Amino acid sequence: MSAVLEIEGLQKTYRSRKGVRRALDGFDMVVEAGQVHGFLGPNGSGKTTTLRTLLGLIRPNGGRMALLGREVPQALPEVAGSVGAIVESPQFFGNFSARDTLSLLADAGGVDRSRVHEVLELVGLRDRSADRVKTYSLGMKQRLAVASALLKNPKLLILDEPANGLDPGGIREMRTLMRNLAESGMTVVLSSHILGEVQLICDSVTIISAGRRVAAGGVADVLAQHATSAIRVRVEAIADLTSAAHTLRYLGAQVVVEPDHLMVSGIAQPGVITRALAARGVYVSELAPVAVDLESVFLELTGTTPVEGEHRQVDESVAAPAAPVNGGWGQ
Amino acid sequence: MSLYTAETRRLTKRRFTRFFVLGTLLVLAAVAVGMFLSNHKASPERLATAQAQADREYDLAVREATKAQADCQAAQGTAAAQNYPPGCEALYQPTREDFRAEWYMPPTFNFREQFGLLLAALAALLAVMAFVIGATYVGAEWSSGGMMNLLLWRPQRVQVLSTKLAALLVSLTVFTVVVSAAWTGLFVLTARWRGTLAGMTAGAWQSILLMELRGLVLVLVLGALGFGLASLGRHTATALGAAIGAIIVFQFGLGTVLTLAKVPLATDWDSCDFSSTAGCEPATLTITWPMAGGLFAAAVVLVVGAAMWTMRSRDIT
DSSP states (O other): OOOEEEEEEEEEEEETTTEEEEEEEEEEEEETTTEEEEEEEEETTHHHHHHHHTTTTOOEEEEEEEEEEEEEEETTHHHHGGEEESSOOOOOOOOHHHHHHHHHHHHTTOOHHHHHHHHHTTTTTGGGGSSSSGOOHHHHHHHHHHHHHTTTOSEEEEEEETTTTOOOHHHHHHHHHHHHHTTTEEEEEOOOOHHHHHHHHHHHEEEETTTTTEEEEEHHHHHTTTOOOOEEEESOGGHHHHHHHHHHTTTEEEEOOOOOEEESOOOOEEEEEOOOOOOOOOOEEEEEEEEOOOHHHHHHHHHOOOOOOOOTTOOOOOOOOOOOSOTTTTT | HHHHHHHHHHHHHHHHHHHHHHHHHHHHHHHHHHHHOOOOOOOOHHHHHHHHHHHHHHHHHHHHHHHHHHHHHHHHHSSGGSSGGGGGSOOOOOOOGGGGGGGSSSSOEHHHHHHHHHHHHHHHHHHHHHHHHHHHHHHHHHHHHHHHHHHHHHOOOHHHHHHHHHHHHHHHHHHHHHHHHHHHHHHHHHHHEEEEEETTOOHHHHHHHHHHHHHHHHEEEEEHHHHHHHHHHSHHHHHHHHHHHHIIIIIIHHHHHHHHHTTTSSSSEEEEEEEEEEEEEEEEHHHHHHHHHHHHHHHHHHHHHHHHHHHSOOOOO
16 A cells, blocks of 8 residues: 655744744654544644644644655645645635535636535535525534535545534444545545544544654554453452452452452453452452553543543643654655 | 636625625715716706896895995994995995806706816725725635635645735726726716716827726725735734724824924925915925825735735744
């Protein structure tokens, strides 16, 4: 597979009277052709800055970028026709109808106007296409934004929070649409905070925190890298938790005692736990391997797990180590 | 070319553009209708009526003057004599010349004498319209996010802004030429039916054409300034704020300061420009079209140049 999006060592610094803020601090990212790629990060981590920089809206202070094999921003005018994008919340001129909005974009981009009807049908706005955009709900504006990105029939589709404002049916439709687009050969980069969705539809992910990449690769690989062998153990009587913990530690396991269960790791065969506890007269009511999901990996990597009694501020996330992780430019 | 076509469509599809153009046309129509209704052709019947009115007024004035003379004579030697000039010779005696028939004629539209002022009014009105439309056209694009959307399609920033400006200026040119032609035509008809076209030589028509050309340039300059200022601030309010600021600073602030400093602004009342025909007149600064043109050209180059430079160099967030 060839890479359609490559970023290496991207840097963007904002200077103001309050000081210098590094929005992007040597960020790397690679997206292979034909994938649905999740681009994740907490608020203020640099996701939108990355997308804006990639699309020529912001000038970087350093680093290299390429879209569809061409260096950008130098070659952006040539590749822009093959890259559909929505960045942040959808913004349109409220007094124009969806049809007018798209036909004006089609004219500006030299796209056949017949394509307007096709994309309106695709995103489910056909019957409301003559209405003014200011009468649309957020979800409808989001659909229009996706339609505008699809208008060019792009090879690479970049969507920033496409599910924002969509109802559950709309989210499912969007998921199906992404899958269908990827199956048709289109590469989709999806920035989202709905991690369950990302886990469901994405082939690969990049996680950014404090302007640096903290994880990248196939979804399954990233999950596997952070998987644990922990087992959740519940017993019939909570009063037996302490003695059960002693028994398991005696077997060499690491045990964390939670209020109503034990988290046990370091034991290869879960059957050993039931046998040992039964021998002590403690009976197991639940024995479940703990599955890691993208949300827990995200929270762990970005250091944004909520802590009771604390109010995390937007810039309080974890920066990655200086050394790049696997999957950088050309790898 | 496709971008230019799209931008022209975008400009003409905007409701604000349509309403503002319609409002301007209504004001112009009101002026034209008012001028038509308030002027009348000098027909022999109207001339006879005016002559009769002048005669009546003259007779009345003569009667009043005769009575005043008699009253004055009667008052001589009494205390009431102080109400009259000594000897009663200085009392006003009306003459036929004081009651000329043309003064009792309804107004007649004289194209040669009056159309210049109407052209200036047209140019001023269209220039204000051009400034506001130019500012809102690009200002609304920035504030609605339309500019960012467009740049995702056409990442050549300066080309996009230049094309928008070109679409605006060409549309304004077409509109101004059409409206100026219609304006001239309407007042030619008004002069034909309610006035006179006397004195409209080839030179007079050429002068009107040149004035219309200057009006067109004024419209384009103001349109470009509105567009440039709104582009610089990325909001319509920047241009409107700058316009209001300029009016306050130059019209009121500068005038007040120069008056306080006793520096003559447009007229130096203490000076004397002597001529054998007019005598002593105060020196007056007359702003000619080359002076105003130079100032406008400098302002356009500065504002539009700065707008292009910031478009090229500033991040779009």
